[in-house]
Amino acid sequence: MSARLGDEAPAFCWYLFDRSFSDVRSDGNEVPDECVNRYGECVSRVTSGEPMQYVFGYTPFYDLQIVCRPGVLIPRYDTEVLVGEAIKTLPPGAVFADMCCGSGCIAAAVLRHRPDTRAVCCDISEEALSLAWDNLEKYGLADRARVFRFDVFGSWESFPLIDALLCNPPYISAADMEKLPENVRREPAIALYGGEDGLDFYRVIIEKSKRCFKGPAHIIFEIGYDQGAALTGLSPHPCTIKKDLSGNDRVCIIRG
C-alpha cells in the first residue's frame, strides 16, 4: 500500500476507511472488499496523474470543504489571503462580485463569515457555475447569492451595481503555461491562462468595472507571486500589495 502511494497513503486511508493508516496496516484488521476495490481505483487514478482533489471530490478551503469536480479549478490555499482581506474590509451590508468564481470557494467563504453581505458570482464556464451553486447550497448560502454566466471580455452593460469586486482570474503567462506540472495540466486551461504576459484579465476588469461600483472602486485581486509591480503599474488608483505566508506577492487591493 505505502510503496505505491507514498506520502498520500494516510490521506487515502482516512478518506476510504475513516481510519488512520497505521490502524489499517496493523495486524488483525479486516478491510472490507468494497474498500479495497475503491482504494485500487483511487490509486490508479492518482498514479495516472489525476489531482487527488478530483478523486476525493472535495478539498479543504478556509473552514469549508469545497466540492471539486474535473473541469473546474481546484481551490488553492493561496486564495485564502484574498478571502481574509475581504472578510476584514468589506463595508457593512456589502454586495460583492465573485468574478471568475470557479467552484464558488471565495463567495462561499466570505458569505459564511460575513452574514451581512450578498454576492453576485459569475464565470464563463457552465461547469463552474453549476459547481459554484452546489457549494453555495451545501452551506446554506445560495439565498444570498446570484450565479450567472458572464464573459469578462464581453459587454458589461447589464452587470449589477456592487460595492466591491473580488477576483482570482486566470493569470498564468504563455511562457509559464509551458512549464505546468502534469497534475495542474489536468485542470482546465481556461482557468489558468491569462494571456501572453498573464495580465489580460486584470487590464480588462480594472477598465470595465469602473461603471459597476456604487461608490469608489474597491477591487481585491489574487495575483501571481511576481505580479505585484505590474499590478501597481496598471492600477489607476492607490494600490496595496499583500504577501502570502511564503512571502510572495499574492493579493492586490485597489481603492478608488
Ligand SMILES: C[S@@+](CC[C@H](N)C(=O)[O-])C[C@H]1O[C@@H](n2cnc3c(N)ncnc32)[C@H](O)[C@@H]1O
Ligand atoms: C483561477 S480560476 C478561479 C476560480 C475560483 N475563483 C478560485 O479561486 O478557485 C479562474 C476562473 O475564470 C474563469 N474564466 C476564464 N475565462 C473567463 C472569462 N472570459 N470570463 C469569465 N470567467 C472566465 C474560469 O472558468 C475559471 O473558473
